[in-house]
Amino acid sequence: MASSETAREINRDIVLHAIHLHQPVSRADLARLTGLQPSTVSVIIGQLIDEGLVVPGSLGRLPRGRRPTYVTLNDRHVTLAIDLRPGKANLAVVDINGKILTRESVTFEIGAGSTPEEAKAVIAQIAKAARSQRTAHGDRIFQGLGVSVSGRVDQKTHRLLFSPNAPWAQIDLYAELQRVLDTPTEMDNAANACLFSERWFGNFSEVSNMLVVVISEGVGTALLVDGRIARGRNDMAGEFGHMPLEESGPVCGCGGVGCWETFASNRAGLRYYRELAPETSLNSFQELLDLALKGDVRALRAIDRQTAQLARGLAILTAGLAPEVIIIAGECTALWPRICPLLESHLISKSFTSHTPRLVAAVDGGLARLRGAAALVLHKVLFRQMDFAPRQEAERAGSRHVQASA
Secondary structure (H helix, E strand, O other): OOOHHHHHHHHHHHHHHHHHHHOOEEHHHHHHHHOOOHHHHHHHHHHHHHHOOEEEEEEOOOOOOOOOEEEEEOOOEEEEEEEEEOOEEEEEEEEOOOOEEEEEEEEOOOOOOOOHHHHHHHHHHHHHHHHHHHHHOOOOEEEEEEEEEOOEEOOOOOOEEEOOOOOOOOOOHHHHHHHHHOOOEEEEEHHHHHHHHHHHOOOOOOOOOEEEEEEOOOEEEEEEEOOEEOOOHHHOOOOHHHOEOOOOOOEOOOOOEOEHHHHHOHHHHHHHHHHHOOOOOOOOHHHHHHHHHOOOHHHHHHHHHHHHHHHHHHHHHHHHHOOOEEEEEOHHHHHHHHHHHHHHHHHHHHOOOOOOOEEEEOOOHHHHHHHHHHHHHHHHHHOOOOOOOOHHHHHHHHHHHHHHHO
């Protein structure tokens, strides 16, 4: 049996989530959307205003009667977000509605074989930039630090378990960030962070089965299965980038050969281009993308080949996981009008049913990991009881079982 206090907490989460999805929204509309009594909604709104999470806004207009007051989330609440990649860290201040207020990048030279001292020096460099961003927004309410990282993170110990492409294996990354920035910290795999971003800032709060694929230096995936993130043993679920597609092929950072990410990652796209243009001096995928966006034939052919290999893995995952939606995140989505039809046609040709998942590019694909890092914190801070159950399921549960105890 849930206590009356737990019931009130669940109702609070339901109302707060409804405000997030439908803002600006009136109390009467919140009662209709959640199934809660208007008196219960009014009490909760008062509490949320007292907490500073919600602010009253403009007055609505009705044919007759008292004009309703709309409420919104208080965008003075912000999160410091860091997206850690091999060779680069992206930093941003993100408000409660997903708006990126400031952003910058810190580059570094060390790789997976770095010493602890080298890794700590890079963290100190990143922390200096983070403190500068925090100072620049001194009038905001910082809720903490969110970190997305290329690798798998044990959610109980916060230890980085697996990160073949990044230089953090020799240190306790979570503890080091806590030490140098002295703020509450949430850290998760970049793909899981993107999943949080799409559920919090995107349009997929009602989707129960979703696959997020992050294309960067490697290929990362996150799974939403029946409304819950699939984490698996030791939080290692989702490393499909390291499923072997061929017995021979490029050596992967994990030590294997022929892994999916060696064929479908940004590094693979750059390799394909170098095979077509041996004289090239390109050093980054962004440079390749810039060429492709200008119509360079060899750059487009390289990215088409990368896309075909991406589709090859997606067909396998679709057959085994049956997602409703597949979201692609990464810089490559700048070419979405070109790559989406290629992916769709491959999935259709390989499907053994009449249903194929909807393919979607992440909101601001190149920034999805940053927004995801922020969403890790916002979800933890704002919601005390609600998990990733689909919204309508949570609201039905709230109105059915919690109403009497509110």
